[in-house]
Amino acid sequence: xxxxxxxxxxxxxxxxxxxxxxxxxxxxxxxxxxxxxxxxxxxxxxxxxxxxxxxxxxxxxxxxxxxxxxxxxxxxxxxxxxxxxxxxxxxxxxxxxxxxxxxxxxxxxxxxxxxxxxxxxxxxxxxxxxxxxxxxxxxxxxxxxxxxxxxxxxxxxxxxxxxxxxxxxxxxxxxxxxxxxxxxxxxxxxxxxxxxxxxxxxxxxxxxxxxxxxxxxxxxxxxxxxxxxxxxxxxxxxxxxxxxxxxxxxxxxxxxxxxxxxxxxxxxxxxxxxxxxxxxxxxxxxxxxxxxxxxxxxxxxxxxxxxxxxxxxxxxxxxxxxxxxxxxxxxxxxxxxxxxxxxxxxxxxxxxxxxxxxxxxxxxxxxxxxxxxxxxxxxxxxxxxxxxxxxxxxxxxxxxxxxxxxxxxxxxxxxxxxxxxxxxxxxxxxxxxxxxxxxxxxxxxxxxxxxxxxxxxxxxxxxxxxxxxxxxxxxxxxxxxxxxxxxxxxxxxxxxxxxxxxxxxxxxxxxxxxxxxxxxxxxxxxxxxxxxxxxxxxxxxxxxxxxxxxxxxxxxxxxxxxxxxxxxxxxxxxxxxxxxxxxxxxxxxxxxxxxxxxxxxxxxxxxxxxxxxxxxxxxxxxxxxxxxxxxxxxxxxx
Numbered sequence: 168x169x170x171x172x173x174x175x176x177x178x179x180x181x182x183x184x185x186x187x188x189x190x191x192x193x194x195x196x197x198x199x200x201x202x203x204x205x206x207x208x209x210x211x212x213x214x215x216x217x218x219x220x221x222x223x224x225x226x227x228x229x230x231x232x233x234x235x236x237x238x239x240x241x242x243x244x245x246x247x248x249x250x251x252x253x254x255x256x257x258x259x260x261x262x263x264x265x266x267x268x269x270x271x272x273x274x275x276x277x278x279x280x281x282x283x284x285x286x287x288x289x290x291x292x293x294x295x296x297x298x299x300x301x302x303x304x305x306x307x308x309x310x311x312x313x314x315x316x317x318x319x320x321x322x323x324x325x326x327x328x329x330x331x332x333x334x335x336x337x338x339x340x341x342x343x344x345x346x347x348x349x350x351x352x353x354x355x356x357x358x359x360x361x362x363x364x365x366x367x368x369x370x371x372x373x374x375x376x377x378x379x380x381x382x383x384x385x386x387x388x389x390x391x392x393x394x395x396x397x398x399x400x401x402x403x404x405x406x407x408x409x410x411x412x413x414x415x416x417x418x419x420x421x422x423x424x425x426x427x428x429x430x431x432x433x434x435x436x437x438x439x440x441x442x443x444x445x446x447x448x449x450x451x452x453x454x455x456x457x458x459x460x461x462x463x464x465x466x467x468x469x470x471x472x473x474x475x476x477x478x479x480x481x482x483x484x485x486x487x488x489x490x491x492x493x494x495x496x497x498x499x500x501x502x503x504x505x506x507x508x509x510x511x512x513x514x515x516x517x518x519x520x521x522x523x524x525x526x527x528x529x530x531x532x533x534x535x536x537x538x539x540x541x542x543x544x545x546x547x548x549x550x551x552x553x554x555x556x557x558x559x560x561x562x563x564x565x566x567x568x569x570x571x572x573x574x575x576x577x578x579x580x581x582x583x584x585x586x587x588x589x590x591x592x593x594x595x596x597x598x599x600x601x602x603x604x605x606x607x608x609x610x611x612x613x614x615x616x617x618x619x620x621x622x623x624x625x626x627x628x629x630x631x632x633x634x635x636x637x638x639x640x641x642x643x644x645x646x647x648x649x650x651x652x653x654x655x656x657x658x659x660x661x662x663x664x665x666x667x668x669x670x671x672x673x674x675x676x677x678x679x680x681x682x683x684x685x686x687x688x689x690x691x692x693x694x695x696x697x698x699x700x701x702x703x704x705x706x707x708x709x710x711x712x713x714x715x716x717x718x719x720x721x722x723x724x725x726x727x728x729x730x731x732x733x734x735x736x737x738x739x740x741x742x743x744x745x746x747x748x749x750x751x752x753x754x755x756x757x758x759x760x761x762x763x764x765x766x767x768x769x770x771x772x773x774x775x776x777x778x779x780x781x782x783x784x785x786x787x788x789x790x791x792x793x794x795x796x797x798x799x800x801x802x803x804x805x
Contacts, residue, residue, distance in 0.1 A: 191324050194704035195303045196363060196680045197687035198697075199330035200274075207281040211237065211305075211321035212258055217247045220263040225291030228434060230262050233298045240308055242315040257282040260301075262294055273366075273436075274331025277301060279323050292436040293331075296364050300328060303708070310711035334643060336607050337686040338367030338440070338657030339616075339679065341671070344374035344451070345662045347393075347418035352668045354431055359672070359714060361435040363683035368432055369440040369519065369657060372420075375450035375469040375489050376663075380441070380512075381421045384504045385456070392451035393419040395468040405471040414468070425512045433514075440571075441513045443505055444521030446491040446555050450474070452501075453489065459498055461533040462488035475526065485526035493530075493555035494539035503562050510566035517586065518563050523573035525552055553579030560585055571607070574599070590615075590659065597645050600652040607654050613641035614658040614682055616674050617665070621719035624793055627664045635720045636741045639681040639698055642690060658682040669715045676709060676716035677702045699742045721780045721788035723747050723763075727802035730768060734795070734802045736776065737766045745787065749778045755790060769795055 191204050219230045227249065234245040253261050265287045270276065275288040275297030286297035302309055304323045308316035339360055341353070348356075357368060372379045378392030397416035398405040408414070420428070432439050445452075453459050454466045466487070474487045491498050509518055527548035530536045536551060545551050552575070560570040560582040571586040574595030581587070586605040589596030596606040611618075611631070618633035619626040643656035658679060665671050680702055684693065699720065709716050726737040738747050747763035750756040751773040758781045769776060773795050780788035799805075 192700065193326075194701045195300050196698075196701050196705050197684040198692055198701070199300065199328045200689055200692075201330075202326055202328045205280070205325040205327065207325045208322045209279045209281055209284050209325065210258070210323075211241060211243060213243050215243060215245060215258050215260065216256075217245060217260045217262065218253055219247060219249050220251065220253060220261075222249055223264055223291060226262060226264055226294055229291055229294045229298055232295070233260070233262075233301075236302060236309065237305075239313075240311045240316055241319075241321055242317070253283075259283055261285040263287045264291070264294070265289060270329065270331045273335075274329075275300070276330070277304075277326065277328040279304070279326050281325060284323060292366075295361075295436050296330070296332075297328075299362055299364060300330065302362075307704075307708045307711050310708045312712065332364070332687045333689060334653070334655030334686045336367055336655030336657065337365050337683065338369050338607070338609075338655070339365055339675070339682070340369035340371055340442075340609070340657060340659040342371040342374070342660060342662040343379050344371055344377045344444075346666050347377060347379060348662075348668060348671070349418070350420065350424050350428060353428055355668065356671065357428075357432050357435060357437055359675070359679075360437060363680060364687050365683060366436055367438050367440055367515075367657060369442060369659075371442045371444065371661075373442070373444050373451060373521075374448045375474065376471070377417050377419075377468060378451040378455065379419045380425070380443075380509070381419055382505055382508050383422070384508065385501065387455040388452060389419040390455070392455040392468060393417045395470040398471045407472040408467050408470050410467075416470075417468075422508075422512060429513060438515040439513055440515055440517055440519055441509050442519035442521055443502075443509060444519075444523070445502065445559065446493060446552065447489060447523065447525030448521060449491050450487065450489040452491070456501065459491050459495070459501060460488050460529075461490070461492035461494060461535050462529050464488070475524075483524065483526060484528040488529035490525050490529065491555075492533070492535060493551055493558075494533070494535040499558055499562065502559060503565075506562050506566050506568075510563075510568050516569055517571045518566075518568045519588070520556070520559050520563065520570055520572045520576075522552070522556060522576040523590070525575065527551075547579070549579035551579070552576075553582075556585070557582045571605075586654070588657075593645055596653070597648055600648045603652070605652055605654050608641075608643040608656040609659050610641075613638055614656065614678075615661070616658050616678055617661040617663070620674070620678060620717050621722050622725060622791060622793075624797060625719075625722070625789065625791055629664065633678070634724075634741060635678055635681060635702075636695060638678045639685070639693070639695060641682060641685040643686060644690070656682065656686045672715040673717055676714065677705065677720070678717075680705060696743065718788055721745055721782065722791060723778050723780065723788075725793065725798070725801070727798050729802045729804050732804070733771060734769050734798045734804055735766050736769060736798055738763050738778065740780065744782055746781045747778055748781065749776060751776060753777070755779075757786070758784065769798060 193202055217230050217234050230247045234247050238245045272290045273292050275293040278285045288294045306319050308319045378388045382388050394414040394417040396408045396412045451468045454468045477483045556576045563570045574587050574589045577595050587599035588607045590609050592610045596608050600606045618631045644653050720741045723738040728735045748756045748760040750760055756777055756779050776793045779790045
């Protein structure tokens with residue numbers, strides 16, 4: 168009888184543990200390939216050590232990273248022990264290199280039981296990505312950078328994870344030209360990328376607003392091209408520099424700075440892709456060496472003043488010639504010097520040459536360009552640019568590197584071995600892949616992180632919007648294309664309107680989470696509602712890490728319609744479970760104000776529609792004060 172009772176008690180306990188684990192939901196971003204919760208949990212203790220089998224140098228760095236992260240948050244010593252085989256001592260974290268064909272070079276497996284937590288991988292990179300997932304299994308307080316979380320129970324649910332990336336190129340681009348970001352700020356950006364398994368940092372190093380890389384053989388590039396007068400206020404709404412105005416705003420990276428950044432990124436299994444944007448976007452270079460352009464004149468680094476026209480539905484044109492001249496041999500000599508030093512500084516096999524938005528109107532007027540066209544039998548300006556790109560590719564190839572450029576390099580004929588980064592949608596990438604060229608997808612309509620992410624009334628105004636859900640819909644692999652030629656995808660962060668790293672963080676996260684999942688996780692496992700649940704957990708972790716992020720997924724989307732002389736407003740949110748409360752009397756609404764349940768017909772005497780969102784009784788979005796005049800404008804009411 169006692170034996171039967173004992174068996175029943177064990178069965179009930181097992182059922183209870185199973186029921187508890189069935190309630191668990193994984194919060195890791197990007198979502199692993201597969202996972203299964205098992206019984207119980209693993210607890211960190213003051214006596215916990217990290218055991219590393221073997222003496223692989225890179226694997227040891229991963230173990231030391233893990234030790235440092237846990238020690239910072241817990242105060243536990245967390246020693247790293249390099250051993251030949253795992254000990255039988257319970258309560259330790261185990262790291263091991265293995266030989267598992269299922270997970271490839273960047274994949275990993277995690278096995279957490281009540282007695283041990285084991286991370287295994289074929290390469291140190293896989294251990295690093297496994298470490299990131301393991302840290303996300305720990306309580307959110309592990310993200311703290313200062314001060315121990317003394318009241319936290321450091322437990323991890325028992326779980327088995329098998330994971331590996333969908334794409335080999337998982338990137339974010341940071342524009343450091345429009346506004347200069349210090350070496351330490353770039354390091355913090357790298358840290359944030361590493362948390363979500365990104366492995367390429369694309370640095371946009373040159374543009375009209377600044378040249379950010381020391382080229383020792385061309386000192387004027389940083390003496391002149393790295394500096395401009397400081398302007399505050401709305402971008403592209405400022406006056407041009409006066410000749411004698413102090414040029415103190417800017418900066419650049421020395422060779423030693425770059426070596427330090429490359430190593431810092433490499434230690435976190437991130438490659439740095441350098442971009443030297445030519446032939447367009449070159450005012451900083453031309454201000455330094457005016458002979459580089461086809462149009463004689465006096466040039467200065469752009470300080471934010473208007474210098475391009477973008478007619479709707481028409482071809483853009485330049486007000487100032489910001490193109491290098493394809494017709495001058497001195498330009499290719501200049502670029503040979505530049506790419507010699509770039510190739511020496513950056514180990515990554517690709518160099519980005521830009522190639523985008525080269526306005527042709529000054530080329531069309533140039534006798535030098537006309538002579539070039541006749542000499543080389545070039546039919547039009549696209550072929551002129553293609554001639555330039557092919558010359559640049561030869562220079563880059565001569566340095567032992569491969570050229571990659573924006574999809575404009577397709578126009579006029581693609582250079583023989585070039586890779587294409589497709590930004591104007593995915594059409595260019597599809598065309599390049601079908602011609603046998605490698606492609607990185609970075610289309611504006613899914614991954615441009617400088618776009619507004621909420622209602623324009625709440626965001627710095629730019630010409631387009633990109634909500635989190637649309638970003639999450641990103642799929643770098645189009646139908647009918649050889650998947651071997653799609654290297655992966657990346658998000659692009661242009662910083663014309665981002666003057667500081669807090670704004671960069673706000674614009675990157677959580678959309679950066681959506682991109683990370685799109686380039687890592689299996690496409691068939693993507694699920695918007697499940698992703699939202701995990702984003703909310705990641706927001707808690709970002710709070711602990713003091714990383715700024717946007718909460719616009721909670722904020723309403725306004726749709727307007729004209730109804731006689733009034734405006735009818737429909738409100739919606741991207742995610743489920745959010746309540747919208749509003750006022751029309753200029754008072755500030757909270758959860759006790761009217762709840763939105765149906766379209767609102769705005770009274771004629773109302774001046775402002777104020778809305779605020781709540782979830783589970785807690786305010787989750789900003790209060791938005793929408794002028795009724797703006798609603799009427801959107802509805803076409805004059």
